[in-house]
Amino acid sequence: MKRMLVMLLALILMGCAVCASAEEYVTLAQLREQAKQGWNETYTAMGREVVADVEMGWFPEAEACPLVSVDPYTIDKDDERLDKWRALPHSIIYDDLSDSISIDVTDHSKHQLVPPVSWYGKWLQDNFRYYGGEVPDREAEDCDITYNEFLNLVEADVFEFTGLTLDDFYIDEVWVVSPSYKGIKVNGEYVRGDKLTATGGYHVFAKQLVEGVPVFGSHPAGAKGHIQYGYYMPEYRYFTIQTVENPVNIEADLPLLSFDSFKGKLEELIDAGNLRGVDAMRFGYGTCKDGDKWKLVPVWMVTCGYSKNPKSDKNVLPYTDEDGTVVAPIGYDEYYFNAQTGEMLETYSISATEYGLPMPKVLTWDDVK
Numbered sequence: 001m002k003r004m005l006v007m008l009l010a011l012i013l014m015g016c017a018v019c020a021s022a023e024e025y026v027t028l029a030q031l032r033e034q035a036k037q038g039w040n041e042t043y044t045a046m047g048r049e050v051v052a053d054v055e056m057g058w059f060p061e062a063e064a065c066p067l068v069s070v071d072p073y074t075i076d077k078d079d080e081r082l083d084k085w086r087a088l089p090h091s092i093i094y095d096d097l098s099d100s101i102s103i104d105v106t107d108h109s110k111h112q113l114v115p116p117v118s119w120y121g122k123w124l125q126d127n128f129r130y131y132g133g134e135v136p137d138r139e140a141e142d143c144d145i146t147y148n149e150f151l152n153l154v155e156a157d158v159f160e161f162t163g164l165t166l167d168d169f170y171i172d173e174v175w176v177v178s179p180s181y182k183g184i185k186v187n188g189e190y191v192r193g194d195k196l197t198a199t200g201g202y203h204v205f206a207k208q209l210v211e212g213v214p215v216f217g218s219h220p221a222g223a224k225g226h227i228q229y230g231y232y233m234p235e236y237r238y239f240t241i242q243t244v245e246n247p248v249n250i251e252a253d254l255p256l257l258s259f260d261s262f263k264g265k266l267e268e269l270i271d272a273g274n275l276r277g278v279d280a281m282r283f284g285y286g287t288c289k290d291g292d293k294w295k296l297v298p299v300w301m302v303t304c305g306y307s308k309n310p311k312s313d314k315n316v317l318p319y320t321d322e323d324g325t326v327v328a329p330i331g332y333d334e335y336y337f338n339a340q341t342g343e344m345l346e347t348y349s350i351s352a353t354e355y356g357l358p359m360p361k362v363l364t365w366d367d368v369k
Contacts, residue, residue, distance in 0.1 A: 023257065023261050023368070024257070024258040024260070024261050025255035025256060025257060025258065025261075025340075025363075025365075025368045026255070026256055026257075026258045027063070027064065027065075027253065027255075027256070028060065028062055028063060028064055028065040028213075028253075028256060029062075029063045029064075030258075031256050031258065031259060031283070032059045032060070032061070034258060034259035034260070035056055035059055035259050035281075035283070036056075037259065038054060038056055039052050039054040039056075039263055039278070039281070040052065040053050040054065043267070043270050043271075045270050045271050045272075045273055046273040046310060046311075048273070048276065050270050050275065050276055050277055051277050051278075052266075052270075052277070052278040053278075053279065054278050054279065054280060054281050055279065055280040055281075056280075056281055056282075057132060057280060057281065057282035057283075058132050058133055058170065058214075058282070059283055060209075060212050060213045060214060060283065060284070061212060062211055062212030062213055064211070064252065064253040065211075065213060065253060065254050065256060065298050065339075066211055066249040066250070066251055066252050066253060066254065067249070067250045067251035067254055067295060067296070067297065067362055068210055068211060068247050068248065068249055068250065068285070068295065068296040069247070069248045069250055069293055069294065069295055069296075070210070070244040070245065070246060070247050070248075070287075070294050070295075070296055071244065071245050071246045071294065072099035072224055072244060072245075072294060073099055073100055073101070073162070073224075073241060073242060073243045073244065073245055074099070075095065075101050075161065077095045077096075081160055081161060082095065085103050085105075088105055089107060089235075090105060090106055090107040090108075090235065091103065091104065091105045092104045092105075092106070099224055099242060099353075099354060100240060100241060100242035101161060101240070101241050102238070102239070102240040102241075103238065103239055104238040105234075105235060105236065105237050105238065106236055106238070107235035107236060108236075110198065110233060110235040110236060111197055111198055111199065111232055111233060111235065111236040112196070112197055112198075113195055113196055113197060113198055114194070114196045119180075119182075119196060121182070121183065122182075122183030122185075122190055123180055123181065123182055123183050123196060124180065124181045124182075124183045124190060124191075124192055125177060125178055125179070125180045125181070126177070126178035127175055127176075127177050127178075128175070128176045128177075129173065129174070129175050130173070130174040130175075130176075131172070131173055132172070133170065133171055133172075134174070135147075135174075136174055136176045138176055139176070140176050140177060140178070140199070140200035140201050140202055140232075141178045141179055141199070141200040142179055142198065142199045142200055143199045143200050143201055143202070143231075143232065143233070144199070144233060144234075145231070147174075147176070147202060150202045150204075150231055151166065151204070153229075153231065154166065154204060154227075154229045154239075157229070157239060158227055158229075158239075158241060161241050162241060162243050162245070164208070164243065166206070168208060168209055169206035169207060169208055169209060169227065170206060170207045170209055170214050171204060171205075171206045172205050172206055172207050172214075173203075173204070173205040174202070174203065174204050174205075175202065175203040175204075176200070176202060177200050177201050177202070177203065178200040179195055179196070179197045179198065179199055179200050180195075180196040180197045181193055181194065181195055181196060182194040182195075182196060197232075198232075198233065199232045199233050199236075200232070201230060201231050201232035201233075201236075201237075202230070202231050203228070203229070203230040203231075204227075204228070204229050204230075205226065205227075205228050206226065206227050206228075207225060207226055207284065208225040208226060208227070208243050208244065210225070210244065210247050210285060210296055211247070211249070213283075213284055213285050213296075213298070214282075214284040214285065215244060215284060215285045215287065215296060216282070216284040216285060216286055216287075216299065216301050216336070217242075217286070217287050217355075218286055218287045218288070218336065218347050218355045218356050218357040219347045219355035223242065223287075223355075224242055224243070224244050224287045224294070225242070225243060225244050225285070225287065226240075226242055226243070227239065227240065227241050227242070227243065228240045244287070244294070244296075247296075250295070251362065251364060253365070254298060254340065254362065254363070254364070255340065255363055255364070255365050255367075255368045256298060256339050256340060257339060257340060257341070257342060261342070262300060262337070262339065262342055264342075265337070265341075265342025265343075266278065266302070266337075266342070269306075272310055273307075273310025273311065274306055274307055274308065274310050275304055275305070275306055276304070276305040276306065276307060276316050276317055276331075277304060277305045277316075277317050278302060278303070278304045279303045279304060280302070280303035281300055281301070281302050281303070282300070282301045283298070283299075283300055283301075283339065284298075284299065284301065285297065285298060285299065286298075286299035286301075286336050286345060286357045287356060287357060288345075288356060288357045288358065288359040288360070289350065289356035289357075289358075289359060290359040294356075295359060295362075297338070297357070297359070297360060297362065298338075298339035298340065299336045299337060299338060299339050299345065299357075300336075300337045300339050301334050301335070301336055301337075302334070302335050302336075302337055303332075303333070303334050303335075304332070304333075304335060305317040305331055305332045306331055306332075306333070306335060307331055314329075314331070315329055315331075316329055316330070316331030316332050317329070317332055318332055336357055338360050340360070340362070340363045341360065341363070343360065345357040345358060345360065346358070
């Protein structure tokens with residue numbers, strides 16, 4: 001009996017050794033090449049068909065992925081750089097946030113030709129969206145600046161408040177928006193009627209690059225490491241700066257799960273019945289709270305349908321409503337996964353306006369040899 005127990009223990013240990021050896025670790029440069037294979041497969045798990053038809057987002061071009069310590073962005077309420085914004089009519093400065101600065105200039109009398117209370121019925125506005133660094137192929141209607149001039153304006157304001165240029169960011173998304181018009185039905189279709197707003201405009205959403213790697217933060221509603229800027233006219237614009245600063249490399253280069261190894265971790269969640277579909281993957285940094293410090297930890301941000309209850313048949317994937325609207329139900333979201341272990345990192349609330357990811361154990365190359 002004792003001999004059987006010893007043999008059983010040996011088999012268990014051998015199994016663990018096989019599992020450990022199956023984990024392959026690579027550099028960021030190697031992972032970039034591996035990710036080009038993509039992921040397009042269909043699985044059957046717990047009686048459900050699960051589709052992984054993955055759009056691979058822009059991958060950082062850096063050679064290494066260090067562990068980095070950072071500070072959140074801060075600005076004093078009495079900072080003289082805010083004086084010119086305070087002097088503008090119809091300006092609002094949100095300077096009471098823990099890690100960002102937001103400024104709105106909204107003179108509705110200049111931008112709105114018709115008061116919104118009179119916008120009864122159908123109204124039309126074109127919104128052309130560009131993703132993944134794509135450059136817009138059009139200018140905003142009736143706007144007083146071109147897209148390139150808009151970028152110059154964005155860079156000037158961001159540089160004034162942070163010392164960063166647009167080379168320190170990856171432009172993730174751009175909107176080119178038309179003025180709003182009253183909708184008039186002609187031959188069964190709505191066409192433009194009276195103009196409701198004076199100009200079209202531009203919006204840009206960009207992720208900060210630290211060591212060439214984009215910072216995803218920890219929550220869409222409060223994501224450290226980004227800027228957002230919208231412009232229609234000098235009297236109608238806004239921006240938010242929520243960058244990180246004072247980066248210090250703690251570990252020069254971290255080992256990362258190979259693409260197949262990481263995919264295997266997600267396949268385990270598919271087999272367990274938790275993961276119901278995978279639509280997109282992006283590699284970057286998550287912001288993790290480590291005591292009183294912030295660390296940038298490598299993560300995969302995965303857009304997917306996820307259920308904590310594998311037995312639940314509640315839909316967690318997008319669907320099209322009767323009116324043609326695409327609906328994203330609860331459970332379909334962007335989830336953060338540790339790029340070293342494949343473990344899901346769940347966002348937690350630090351305060352009403354600040355979020356973080358739990359600090360995982362960080363593996364070094366010595367740990368995985």
